[in-house]
Amino acid sequence: MNGDQSHRHGHGHGHGHGLPAGGPRRPLAIVLAISTAILAVEVVGALLSGSLALLADAGHLLTDVAGLALALVAAVLAGRPATDTRTWGYRRAEVLAAAAQAAVLLAVGGFVLAEGVRRLLEPPAVASGLMVVFGAIGLAGNAVSIAVLSRVRGGNLNIRAALLEVVNDALGAGAVLAAAVVIAYTGWTRADAVASLLIGAMIVPRTWRLLRETVDVLMEATPKGVDLAAVRAHILALAGVREVHDLHASSVASDLPVLTAHVVVDDGCFRDGQLPVLLDRLQQCLAGHFDVAHSTFQFEPAGHATHEHPTHR
Structure with a gap:
């Protein structure tokens, strides 16, 4: 570069692109373990009670486990240093992981809404006592996960995606408990389908916003x-x-x-x-x-x- 060019070109320097030491890996790993355990419990609960709300929450948790695993891998990749062939390292891995999670969650939300409408028209028998037990276990586990992720400061899209999923799960567990109480005291079994519809309604709008944000990053929007x-x-x-x-x-x-x-x-x-x-x-x-x-x-x-x-x- 000659003298004239060195004066004509100015550029930023000294800006690191890596994650802070430790990054979000540990909290993501903890939440992944908790979500996997809740998933196993809720699958058993859905099979025993016949509850669509529990099944919907278990299906949502299944995507959470896959999404959190993706998020954990993305967090590890994002911490890798830049190279001559990848000048930004793997910083965009968290955006790709968040986009994948959002896309899967939209599909799950659509299924839950469709199945909820079907069961609203033809409500099956539901064991409300078992719904209470398994719903309470799910709610307690999600509360712990929320506490873990909320302590991560300056969360990126990856952390926000994980927190969004866990919050949705907690709200879903709360809806399961409410439906179980209604069924136990009134015998109105359609409450299970209503709770399922509420879970789907919570999943879709928030997930759509997350998907739009990730697409904006990938499309290099301002x-x-x-x-x-x-x-x-x-x-x-x-x-x-x-x-x-x-x-x-x-x-x-x-x-x-x-x-x-x-x-x-x-x-x-x-x-x-x-x-x-x-x-x-x-x-x-x-x-x-x-x-x-x-x-x-x-x-x-x-x-x-x-x-x-x-x-x-």
């Missing part, structure tokens, strides 16, 4: 909280800046937004040594106002636009 119009205005407000173009913002992972831009500056900035100062100001502005710690800037003189490729204007 991160939430980063207003590109405001970013452009802040850059143009700096002394010496004439124009900004090729302004792009995306996310490598849920907690790693990145931004790039071509910044046209006064010709004098290339002669008086102002580019390093301007670069510091730009990066401090982005980190302070928009919480974007990783940014890359290309500085250009005004005449550069005349021979730049049209796609970069």
